[in-house]
Amino acid sequence: xxxxxxxxxxxxxxxxxTKGFDAFELRLGDLMRGExxxxxxxxxxxxxxLKIKAAYIAAIENSDPSAFDTPGFIAGYVRSxxxxxxxxxxxxxxxxxxxxxxxxxxxxxxxxxxxxxxxxQESSPFQGKDIFSGSAxxxxxxxxxxxxxxxxxxxxxxxxxxxxxxxxGYGGWSVLQEVQKVQFAPVEQTPxxxxxxxxxxxxxxxxxxxxxxxxxVAPSPEALDRLYRPQALDVPVLVARDAPxxxxxxxxxxxxxxxSGVDAALAEAVAELNTxxxxxxxxxxxxxxxxxxxxxxxxVRPAWVRVRAADNxxxxxxxxxxxxxxxxxxxxxxxxxxxxxSGAIYFAVNGTHYGPAGPSGQVTSNLALSVDNLTxxxxxxxLDRDTDLxxxxxxxxxxxxx
Numbered sequence: 001x002x003x004x005x006x007x008x009x010x011x012x013x014x015x016x017x018t019k020g021f022d023a024f025e026l027r028l029g030d031l032m033r034g035e036x037x038x039x040x041x042x043x044x045x046x047x048x049x050l051k052i053k054a055a056y057i058a059a060i061e062n063s064d065p066s067a068f069d070t071p072g073f074i075a076g077y078v079r080s081x082x083x084x085x086x087x088x089x090x091x092x093x094x095x096x097x098x099x100x101x102x103x104x105x106x107x108x109x110x111x112x113x114x115x116x117x118x119x120x121q122e123s124s125p126f127q128g129k130d131i132f133s134g135s136a137x138x139x140x141x142x143x144x145x146x147x148x149x150x151x152x153x154x155x156x157x158x159x160x161x162x163x164x165x166x167x168x169g170y171g172g173w174s175v176l177q178e179v180q181k182v183q184f185a186p187v188e189q190t191p192x193x194x195x196x197x198x199x200x201x202x203x204x205x206x207x208x209x210x211x212x213x214x215x216x217v218a219p220s221p222e223a224l225d226r227l228y229r230p231q232a233l234d235v236p237v238l239v240a241r242d243a244p245x246x247x248x249x250x251x252x253x254x255x256x257x258x259x260s261g262v263d264a265a266l267a268e269a270v271a272e273l274n275t276x277x278x279x280x281x282x283x284x285x286x287x288x289x290x291x292x293x294x295x296x297x298x299x300v301r302p303a304w305v306r307v308r309a310a311d312n313x314x315x316x317x318x319x320x321x322x323x324x325x326x327x328x329x330x331x332x333x334x335x336x337x338x339x340x341x342s343g344a345i346y347f348a349v350n351g352t353h354y355g356p357a358g359p360s361g362q363v364t365s366n367l368a369l370s371v372d373n374l375t376x377x378x379x380x381x382x383l384d385r386d387t388d389l390x391x392x393x394x395x396x397x398x399x400x401x402x
Contacts, residue, residue: 028095029061035085050084052077063100075104293371296327296348300388303341307369310335320345323392334370339363346381346389347374353389354378 036046043054050057059067060078068074075093082092097103219227297305299320306317307326310333316326325348328335339345342358349371355378358364367373383390 027063028092028099029063031087032061032081032085032092035087039085046081046084050080052080057081060096063096065100065102071102074102293350294327294348295369295371295374296325297337298346298348298353298389298392299324299344300346300386300392301341301344303339303344305340305345306338308336308338309333322388323395328369334368334373337367337369338365339367347378349374353381353393355381356386 041049043057046052046057047054055067056077059065060081065071065074068077074096078093078096079089082089297307297320299305300322302319302321304318305320305326307315307328309315309331315329315335320326337345337357339357340363341360342362342364343356343360345357346353346355347357347369348354354374357367357378381389383393
């Protein structure tokens with residue numbers, strides 16, 4: 001018995017292998033962009049460091065030789081950019097030529113100076129365009145439309161603002177017109193034409209003598225001229241009194257003056273009241289104080305002298321030679337004296353010499369130079385004991401006599 005049968009062929013098992021990163025085909029541009037991103041550089045950074053246009057760098061990454069103005073420089077640009085990214089320059093240039101279809105030409109050939117785009121290059125979106133102006137590049141934002149940034153709400157606000165400004169301007173113009181408007185109100189009386197009135201009507205140069213009294217004397221032209229002439233301000237004149245106040249008689253003026261026609265007895269009584277009751281030999285009243293006594297320092301021999309005021313300020317300081325004289329200023333508080341040679345300094349009080357300030361060879365300090373202190377502390381100087389003082393006094397008397 002023959003049994004027919006068949007064995008089904010076992011289908012070939014399909015083996016699917018997982019692809020890794022290296023299994024995908026990477027283009028030159030992807031590798032260069034990855035290296036540039038790893039370095040953290042942008043196209044403008046590469047342009048600033050390599051001195052190559054950013055458009056050329058983008059064309060190298062996109063394998064687009066049509067973006068270059070001169071094809072002869074493409075090899076140098078690609079190799080320079082590959083060295084910048086730490087890549088093999090020769091491999092990078094060969095890969096660029098394979099992907100873009102670019103072929104190097106002889107330096108003297110026409111193709112080296114001008115690029116001849118192929119059919120594939122003519123359809124390239126980068127031909128004849130700047131990479132930064134075109135929207136094909138992913139790193140450049142697309143341009144916006146003209147009215148895309150205008151919002152409808154903003155248009156309404158602008159219209160309201162324009163209407164408000166126009167209303168304010170029209171209101172101000174209307175008020176200005178009303179202010180400047182002049183209106184004439186009609187009246188029943190006909191206005192008199194001023195030009196018909198004679199300005200000299202009724203005027204006459206004739207003076208009515210009947211209205212002028214006989215005692216009136218008309219001023220002369222010189223008096224009128226002196227009256228209306230501008231005059232300078234007069235300097236006030238000070239007149240001294242003829243006598244002290246004590247000699248004034250109240251009967252000569254005021255309420256005690258005896259009028260004319262009064263009885264003689266009454267006039268005599270008023271005269272007795274006006275006469276001051278003074279003793280026959282009474283001195284006249286002195287209303288001011290006498291002159292301040294003069295105090296001066298007289299040096300008969302060289303000596304160092306310092307005079308201080310009451311506020312401790314120095315009035316005089318120096319060496320007084322023989323015959324020098326220093327008059328002290330009149331102050332409320334007396335000055336003080338310090339002298340190195342006390343025997344050479346005398347004090348002249350109203351011409352009378354007192355002293356000396358101290359023994360010869362000694363220092364005198366804090367000596368009050370008041371009249372009372374000097375006259376009480378020192379005796380009148382003896383001219384016979386100090387010949388130098390006598391000589392100075394004689395010279396002063398001779399000068400005074402002359």
